[in-house]
Amino acid sequence: MLDTGSVPERFARGWHCLGLATDLADGTPHGVEAFGGKLVVWSDTQGNINVLDGYCRHMGGDLTQGSVKGDEIACPFHDWRWGGDGKCKAIPYARRVPLRARTARYESVVRNGMLMIWHDAEGSPANHDILPPELEGIGTERYTDWTWNVLDVPTAHCGEIVDNVVDMAHFFYIHFAFPTNFRNVFEGHMATQFMESTGRPDMAGEGYGDEDLILKSEATYYGPSFMINWLETDYKGFLTKVILVNCHVPTGPNSFKLQYGLAVEKPDGLDDKTARYIAKKYSDMFGDGFLQDVHIWLNKAPVQNPLLCEEDGPVYQLRRWYEQFYVDAADVTDEMTERFEFEVDTTKANEFWRAEVEANLSRKAAEDATATT
Amino acid sequence: MAYIVPSSADTLEDQRLYTQARLTEVACLDCLARVGVKKNSEHHTSIQWHAESLAECTEFRRLDAAPTGRPIRASCPRMQASIDAAVRDGQLTIGAEDGY
Numbered sequence: 001m002l003d004t005g006s007v008p009e010r011f012a013r014g015w016h017c018l019g020l021a022t023d024l025a026d027g028t029p030h031g032v033e034a035f036g037g038k039l040v041v042w043s044d045t046q047g048n049i050n051v052l053d054g055y056c057r058h059m060g061g062d063l064t065q066g067s068v069k070g071d072e073i074a075c076p077f078h079d080w081r082w083g084g085d086g087k088c089k090a091i092p093y094a095r096r097v098p099l100r101a102r103t104a105r106y107e108s109v110v111r112n113g114m115l116m117i118w119h120d121a122e123g124s125p126a127n128h129d130i131l132p133p134e135l136e137g138i139g140t141e142r143y144t145d146w147t148w149n150v151l152d153v154p155t156a157h158c159g160e161i162v163d164n165v166v167d168m169a170h171f172f173y174i175h176f177a178f179p180t181n182f183r184n185v186f187e188g189h190m191a192t193q194f195m196e197s198t199g200r201p202d203m204a205g206e207g208y209g210d211e212d213l214i215l216k217s218e219a220t221y222y223g224p225s226f227m228i229n230w231l232e233t234d235y236k237g238f239l240t241k242v243i244l245v246n247c248h249v250p251t252g253p254n255s256f257k258l259q260y261g262l263a264v265e266k267p268d269g270l271d272d273k274t275a276r277y278i279a280k281k282y283s284d285m286f287g288d289g290f291l292q293d294v295h296i297w298l299n300k301a302p303v304q305n306p307l308l309c310e311e312d313g314p315v316y317q318l319r320r321w322y323e324q325f326y327v328d329a330a331d332v333t334d335e336m337t338e339r340f341e342f343e344v345d346t347t348k349a350n351e352f353w354r355a356e357v358e359a360n361l362s363r364k365a366a367e368d369a370t371a372t373t
Numbered sequence: 374m375a376y377i378v379p380s381s382a383d384t385l386e387d388q389r390l391y392t393q394a395r396l397t398e399v400a401c402l403d404c405l406a407r408v409g410v411k412k413n414s415e416h417h418t419s420i421q422w423h424a425e426s427l428a429e430c431t432e433f434r435r436l437d438a439a440p441t442g443r444p445i446r447a448s449c450p451r452m453q454a455s456i457d458a459a460v461r462d463g464q465l466t467i468g469a470e471d472g473y
Contacts, residue, residue: 003379003383006378185445185446185447304378305379305381305384305387309472310413310414310469315391339422339427340419340420342418343416
């Protein structure tokens with residue numbers, strides 16, 4: 001019987017990305033739904049981006065509707081001024097600021113042009129050793145600027161998207177590709193998927209379904225929510241290097257926002273406009289792919305005891321790895337972080353899928369022939 | 374405060390089955406590393422490392438000393454060769470049991 005279990009009572013420990021720094025550092029306050037509440041994000045006169053609880057510790061005014069005054073965020077309700085360190089700096093009508101006047105603050109770092117914040121239910125200081133790596137060349141002329149898109153997933157736990165790390169077969173059914181090579185490695189705070197795939201000729205134009213498209217993909221989660229996907233694409237002999245970021249922020253116990261951004265290494269001899277066009281094409285393709293996933297998540301049941309066949313990836317080991325972000329730091333076991341490798345045997349699956357695709361193509365050819373006569 | 378909060382005791386048994394059952398110990402032919410291995414078919418391999426073994430692996434130590442820019446160590450070719458040898462020697466049997 002399906003064990004649907006229950007949703008975790010807390011949000012994962014680790015770095016979470018709130019968006020592109022350039023979008024958030026425009027001098028105005030931004031509201032970001034996260035961790036069951038709302039955060040206020042603004043940049044001060046030094047250009048530092050600050051993140052605090054979105055509701056004023058005084059009387060609960062919505063700071064995201066306030067204004068930036070100097071380095072501080074001012075509440076629209078009584079004009080209390082909050083600094084990026086979480087301390088109240090001024091109350092214009094008060095004799096003095098109460099010493100206790102502090103609010104919840106999130107440590108933040110801009111990495112690869114993205115605003116990352118640290119979250120831990122236990123309140124530990126941010127661990128900068130486990131930030132995602134700096135991407136060489138990003139932010140320079142070598143790459144296009146990040147594209148950025150956000151999808152709302154209002155009725156599923158973010159663990160559903162993490163499951164995709166090991167889900168070989170869904171690439172055929174949901175994303176219309178043949179995964180010919182599929183490997184996973186989990187170690188420490190990282191979980192990686194290595195995959196090579198080609199598109200399904202019977203699904204031309206949909207998802208990744210273009211038989212001329214060959215993908216070589218290496219995708220790593222750095223912590224619970226932030227994945228960097230290095231892709232080498234080969235389209236009719238035209239090679240492109242793409243970096244895709246797939247990350248999410250939990251908004252409630254059973255909801256999250258999925259964010260994806262993409263940058264393309266500008267091919268030699270191509271002008272910026274064409275490079276941006278290529279980036280947009282790939283961004284649209286992966287965006288369609290994420291929408292296909294979202295449709296599944298919004299309708300499926302959560303499963304704690306998946307029933308697996310030999311062609312499936314290591315779902316249980318992935319979830320064991322993922323659990324390290326949900327338990328107290330003191331309760332992280334060796335099993336959760338020890339290195340684990342898994343290679344899926346894709347030979348039989350591809351044999352059956354090739355036959356299925358051939359049948360689809362013949363049927364379609366027969367239908368087309370009937371339609372024209 | 375766990376992530377997986379099963380509502381059935383059978384789920385715990387499933388977790389054990391999929392993560393721990395039928396792991397055969399394979400020793401590296403080149404260093405002191407030992408790993409747990411399961412091979413459901415010729416192309417399938419599941420490898421469970423432990424912290425001590427990982428520290429023993431000379432290949433990974435070499436890779437750590439010369440980082441390629443990405444922190445992920447894809448696999449150890451010596452351990453792969455040792456697993457292939459274990460299969461040839463009949464020490465490691467290939468075969469699946471009902472999907473796990």
